[in-house]
Amino acid sequence: MKHRILGNGEGQDAFTDLLFNSLLGFAFMFAIAFMLISDPSEGGKIDSKAEILISVRWPDQHPDDVDAIVESPQGELVWYHNRDTGLMHLDRDDRGIFADKMNVDGAMISNPINQETVTIRALQSGEYVVNLLHYQANYDEPLTVNVKVEKLNPEVELIYYGSHELEGVGDEKTAVRFSVDAKKNISNVNQIQKRLLTKALGRSPLIENKSD
Ligand SMILES: [Ca+2]
Numbered sequence: 001m002k003h004r005i006l007g008n009g010e011g012q013d014a015f016t017d018l019l020f021n022s023l024l025g026f027a028f029m030f031a032i033a034f035m036l037i038s039d040p041s042e043g044g045k046i047d048s049k050a051e052i053l054i055s056v057r058w059p060d061q062h063p064d065d066v067d068a069i070v071e072s073p074q075g076e077l078v079w080y081h082n083r084d085t086g087l088m089h090l091d092r093d094d095r096g097i098f099a100d101k102m103n104v105d106g107a108m109i110s111n112p113i114n115q116e117t118v119t120i121r122a123l124q125s126g127e128y129v130v131n132l133l134h135y136q137a138n139y140d141e142p143l144t145v146n147v148k149v150e151k152l153n154p155e156v157e158l159i160y161y162g163s164h165e166l167e168g169v170g171d172e173k174t175a176v177r178f179s180v181d182a183k184k185n186i187s188n189v190n191q192i193q194k195r196l197l198t199k200a201l202g203r204s205p206l207i208e209n210k211s212d
């Protein structure tokens with residue numbers, strides 16, 4: 001004699017099949033959804049495509065606005081005014097404490113970190129120049145800014161780490177320059193000064209107003 005639960009004959013079997021097929025269907029849809037989710041995220045990860053990471057950082061919660069400006073061997077500039085050149089990308093324009101508060105699910109979260117990060121997605125041979133601009137200064141004392149340049153592939157290699165002093169609004173300094181050869185080796189790391197902003201703004205005033 002069959003157990004009571006299993007004893008309802010074909011109706012029960014059909015129900016079990018339906019249930020099983022539905023579960024299979026859900027599992028299949030879940031797998032598809034998971035593939036759809038994970039696929040673009042792989043392409044969207046900056047780090048997986050980045051060859052060089054340039055970090056510009058100044059003291060936490062400091063109100064000053066520092067801008068990173070990077071010039072590629074082709075003479076393209078990435079900075080707050082042009083955050084993406086295709087091969088180079090600026091994560092955001094960090095403006096000191098300005099706009100550091102974010103609304104996350106109704107709660108205001110404050111990010112104390114002052115940092116701008118530029119990623120270089122593909123290495124072109126030639127020279128890269130990393131400049132700093134003191135866009136907004138609130139004190140008379142110089143502001144210390146740390147700059148780190150890392151080559152990420154085939155393994156993480158520190159190209160440069162150093163501190164620089166910015167001395168007031170409009171002060172533009174070259175933090176580091178480095179060259180990439182055809183074999184993607186880094187050479188000629190130096191601090192010979194080069195103005196990039198003059199070029200970026202043409203004949204217009206040195207400091208333009210940030211609109212956002
Ligand atoms: Ca900035």
Ligand SMILES: [Ca+2]
Pocket residue numbers: 094095096097098100111112113114115
């Ligand atoms: Ca900030």
